[in-house]
Amino acid sequence: MNIAEIALKVPLSRTFDYQLPDELVSQVGIGKRVLVSFGNRNLVGVIVGYKNSSDVPGDKLKAISAVLDDTAILNTRHLQFLRFCSQYYCHPLGETLFTALPAPLREGQPIDKLAVKMLRLLEPSAKLRGKKQQELLDYLKSSGTTSINHVRALGFTTAQINALLEKAIAAEFSAEAADWREQTIEIAAKPTLNQEQAAACAAIKLSRGFQSFLLEGITGSGKTEVYLQALEDILLLGKQALVLVPEIGLTPQTVSRFRRRFPGLAIELWHSNLTDNERLQVWRRVEQQSCAIVIGTRSSIFLPFAELGMIIVDEEHDASFKQQDSLRYHARDLAAYRAAQGNFPLLLGSATPALETLHKALTGKYQLLSLTRRAETSTHNQFLLIDMKAQQAPQGFAAATLVHIERTLARGKQVMVFLNRRGFAPTLICHQCGWLSACHRCSTNATYHKGIAQLICHHCAEQQPVPKQCPDCGSTQIMPTGFGTEQIAEFLQQRFATTPLTRIDRDSTRKKGSFEQALEDIHQGGARLLVGTQMLAKGHHFPDVALVVILDVDAGLYSCDFRATEHLAQLIVQVAGRAGRSGEAGMVLLQTHYPEHPLLQDLVNNGYQHFARYALTERQEAHLPPYNHLALIRAEGHNQNQVLQFLSDLVPVQPLCGIQLLGPLPAPMERIAGKFRYQLHLQADARNLLHHYLAQLADYINSHPLANRIRWSIDVDPMDMF
Numbered sequence: 246m247n248i249a250e251i252a253l254k255v256p257l258s259r260t261f262d263y264q265l266p267d268e269l270v271s272q273v274g275i276g277k278r279v280l281v282s283f284g285n286r287n288l289v290g291v292i293v294g295y296k297n298s299s300d301v302p303g304d305k306l307k308a309i310s311a312v313l314d315d316t317a318i319l320n321t322r323h324l325q326f327l328r329f330c331s332q333y334y335c336h337p338l339g340e341t342l343f344t345a346l347p348a349p350l351r352e353g354q355p356i357d358k359l360a361v362k363m364l365r366l367l368e369p370s371a372k373l374r375g376k377k378q379q380e381l382l383d384y385l386k387s388s389g390t391t392s393i394n395h396v397r398a399l400g401f402t403t404a405q406i407n408a409l410l411e412k413a414i415a416a417e418f419s420a421e422a423a424d425w426r427e428q429t430i431e432i433a434a435k436p437t438l439n440q441e442q443a444a445a446c447a448a449i450k451l452s453r454g455f456q457s458f459l460l461e462g463i464t465g466s467g468k469t470e471v472y473l474q475a476l477e478d479i480l481l482l483g484k485q486a487l488v489l490v491p492e493i494g495l496t497p498q499t500v501s502r503f504r505r506r507f508p509g510l511a512i513e514l515w516h517s518n519l520t521d522n523e524r525l526q527v528w529r530r531v532e533q534q535s536c537a538i539v540i541g542t543r544s545s546i547f548l549p550f551a552e553l554g555m556i557i558v559d560e561e562h563d564a565s566f567k568q569q570d571s572l573r574y575h576a577r578d579l580a581a582y583r584a585a586q587g588n589f590p591l592l593l594g595s596a597t598p599a600l601e602t603l604h605k606a607l608t609g610k611y612q613l614l615s616l617t618r619r620a621e622t623s624t625h626n627q628f629l630l631i632d633m634k635a636q637q638a639p640q641g642f643a644a645a646t647l648v649h650i651e652r653t654l655a656r657g658k659q660v661m662v663f664l665n666r667r668g669f670a671p672t673l674i675c676h677q678c679g680w681l682s683a684c685h686r687c688s689t690n691a692t693y694h695k696g697i698a699q700l701i702c703h704h705c706a707e708q709q710p711v712p713k714q715c716p717d718c719g720s721t722q723i724m725p726t727g728f729g730t731e732q733i734a735e736f737l738q739q740r741f742a743t744t745p746l747t748r749i750d751r752d753s754t755r756k757k758g759s760f761e762q763a764l765e766d767i768h769q770g771g772a773r774l775l776v777g778t779q780m781l782a783k784g785h786h787f788p789d790v791a792l793v794v795i796l797d798v799d800a801g802l803y804s805c806d807f808r809a810t811e812h813l814a815q816l817i818v819q820v821a822g823r824a825g826r827s828g829e830a831g832m833v834l835l836q837t838h839y840p841e842h843p844l845l846q847d848l849v850n851n852g853y854q855h856f857a858r859y860a861l862t863e864r865q866e867a868h869l870p871p872y873n874h875l876a877l878i879r880a881e882g883h884n885q886n887q888v889l890q891f892l893s894d895l896v897p898v899q900p901l902c903g904i905q906l907l908g909p910l911p912a913p914m915e916r917i918a919g920k921f922r923y924q925l926h927l928q929a930d931a932r933n934l935l936h937h938y939l940a941q942l943a944d945y946i947n948s949h950p951l952a953n954r955i956r957w958s959i960d961v962d963p964m965d966m967f
C-alpha cells in the first residue's frame with residue numbers, strides 16, 4: 246500500500262491518488278493533513294484511505310510533499326460521519342471535510358496541544374479607577390487563578406483584562422488545559438419539575454443508547470428546564486453534550502441559564518461571530534476534553550467531540566439549521582446521524598415542530614413527549630382576528646388595533662408589534678404611471694429605507710439613491726407603498742409620543758452591541774412599545790408584554806411554497822408566545838383580510854398541535870414531504886440559454902422508475918444579481934431511489950461541458966424553493 250487517497254478542497258466529487266514516499270511512510274495516517282502539489286499549486290489535503298494501485302500511471306503519480314499532523318485531526322468515526330454527509334447531500338468529499346474544519350486548519354496551520362491562557366493576580370490590594378476593572382480585580386481575588394476564557398465568558402472585555410496586565414496587577418501565563426471531567430460537577434438550585442416535565446425527563450434518562458425524542462411543548466412550558474435536567478446524568482457520566490440553537494436564539498439569557506445551572510463547568514459557545522482563531526480553540530477544546538457543553542448554531546454539528554453523550558436541538562423547526570449554499574446540510578438531520586452513530590439520545594424541542602419531525606413522532610420513529618401547560622402560569626393567550634377588509638388603515642393599523650394598544654399601554658404593560666419586513670416601505674410607486682421601484686439585477690422590488698434615503702434590494706444588497714422624479718414619466722409624485730418596520734415605528738412614535746419605543750431589526754441593530762442594548766432596554770422596562778421583525782420574536786422572555794400585534798399574516802396564506810402555511814403557523818405561535826409570560830393571559834391580535842381562512846381558524850381555535858396534524862393529512866394527500874422526498878437541482882448564470890441547456894440535458898430520455906422529474910422551471914425569483922435561475926424538481930416515494938439516482942446524476946453533471954461555466958447545485962431535502 247504505497248498510494249494514499251487524498252481529499253482536497255476542489256469542487257470535484259472524487260479523491261486524488263498520491264504516492265507515499267518512503268521517508269514519510271512512518272508519519273502518515275488516515276485523518277491526517279498533508280501537503281500535495283495539485284496543478285501548479287500546493288494544497289492542503291486529508292488522507293482518507295490507502296490503495297495498492299491507481300488509475301493514474303505510475304510515472305504521472307505525484308508524491309505527498311509533507312505530513313502536517315502528528316495525530317489525526319479527523320478520527321475514523323468523524324470521517325465516517327463526514328463521508329455520510331458528503332454522500333447524503335451529494336457534495337464532494339473534499340469540500341465537505343473542509344467545510345467542517347475551522348479556517349486555520351484548512352490553511353494548514355499546526356494544531357498543537359492545547360494551552361490555556363491563565364490570569365494570576367499579583368497586586369490584590371490595588372485600587373482601580375475603572376468600575377469594571379475593579380470588578381475584575383475583585384473577581385480574581387475571590388476566584389484565584391482563572392483562565393482568560395472564563396473571565397471573558399463572564400463578560401469582561403479584552404481591554405479590561407489588558408488594563409490589569411499593563412498595570413502589572415495581574416500576569417498572564419500558559420497552562421495545560423485541564424480535563425473537564427476532573428472537576429466536580431455542581432448543580433445549582435433548580436425548580437421542581439411539574440408532572441409533565443418530570444415524565445419527559447424520566448423518559449429521556451431511562452433511555453438506553455440511541456433514541457430520538459420530540460419534546461413538543463407550548464411556549465413557556467419549561468422545555469429548557471427539561472433540557473437542563475436531562476443533561477445532568479450525561480454530564481455525571483463524563484460525557485459531553487451539544488446544544489444546537491437557532492442563529493437568533495443564541496441570546497445571552499439562554500447561555501447564562503446554562504452557566505448558572507452548572508457553575509464552573511466548561512461551556513463553550515459557537516456562532517458566526519467567532520474569529521477563526523476562537524473557532525480553532527473550541528475545536529481543540531471539545532476534542533481534547535477540556536469542554537463539557539457546546540451551545541452552538543448549525544455548524545457546531547461538525548465539532549469533533551471526544552465523547553458526545555447527547556445532542557439537544559432547541560427550536561428544531563427553525564429554518565436556520567439548514568445551510569442554504571455550498572454544502573446544503575440540515576444540522577438537525579445530521580444530529581440524528583451522529584446520535585445513532587454514537588449510540589446516545591437525541592432530544593428535539595419545539596412549540597411548533599416541523600411537520601417532518603412530527604410525522605416521525607406520530608409514526609413511532611421518535612418518542613413523543615408533550616408539555617401542554619405553561620410552567621409558571623396557568624393562562625393561555627387569547628387570539629383575536631381583526632378583519633382588515635374595507636377598513637380604513639392608512640398607517641397599517643386597524644382602528645380596533647390602535648385602541649387595544651392604547652389600553653394596554655395605559656395599564657403600564659408592554660406592547661409588541663411584529664412585522665417581518667424591514668425598511669420603510671417595500672417599494673416606491675409613481676402615482677401618475679404606476680412605476681414601481683425595482684432592483685436592476687433581481688426580479689424583485691427595491692425597498693425604500695427612509696432614514697438613509699436609499700432604495701435597497703434585500704436579495705443582492707444593491708443600493709440606489711431615491712429618485713426625485715419617476716424614471717418612466719417624470720412625475721414628482723413618487724410615494725412609498727406598503728409598510729416596513731421603519732415606517733411602523735415612526736408612526737407609533739408619533740401617535741404615542743411620550744411612550745418609549747424600541748425597534749429591533751437588522752437595520753437598527755447593525756452596530757455591535759446594539760442588539761444586546763435594545764434587549765436590555767426591554768428587560769429593564771425602559772421600552773414600552775416594541776417594534777420588530779423575527780429578531781424580536783424568537784426565544785426572548787419579556788415578562789411585561791401583554792399584547793402582541795401581528796400586522797400582516799396574509800402573504801403566508803397564499804404562497805407558491807408548499808411550506809408557507811406551516812411556516813406562517815410557526816411564526817404566529819412563536820410571536821404570540823412572547824405575550825402573557827407573567828401570570829395574566831396575554832392577547833394576540835392578527836390583522837388579516839381572510840379571518841375566515843380555515844388555517845387561521847384552526848390555529849386560533851385549536852392550537853398548533855391540532856393544526857399541524859391536520860396539515861400532515863393535507864401533505865399526504867398532495868404527496869408532499871414528509872410523505873415523499875424532494876431534491877432540487879438549481880442552475881444559474883448570465884447566459885439564459887446555457888442555463889436552460891444544461892438542465893435540459895439532465896432530463897433523461899426515458900422516464901425514471903419511482904422518480905418524478907419536473908422542469909427545467911424558472912425559479913420563483915427568476916433573476917438574482919443579474920443571473921437567470923432555473924431548477925429541476927425531483928420527487929420520489931422512496932429515499933433510496935432518489936439517492937441512487939442523484940449519485941449517478943452528480944457524476945454525469947461533473948462531465949458536462951457546461952458544468953464549470955454556470956453555477957449549479959444539488960439540494961437534498963430543500964427547505965425553500967427559491
Ligand SMILES: Nc1ncnc2c1ncn2[C@@H]1O[C@H](COP(=O)(O)OP(=O)(O)OP(=O)(O)O)[C@@H](O)[C@H]1O
Binds near residue numbers: 462467469621784
Ligand atoms: N418546573 C418549574 N417550576 C417553576 N418554574 C419553571 C419550571 N420550569 C420552568 N420554569 C420557568 O418557566 C419559565 C419558562 O420556562 P422555559 O424557558 O424553560 O420554557 P420554554 O418552553 O423553554 O420557553 P420557550 O417556549 O420560550 O422556549 C422560565 O422562567 C423557567 O425558569
Ligand SMILES: [Zn+2]
Binds near residue numbers: 684687
Ligand atoms: Zn437585487
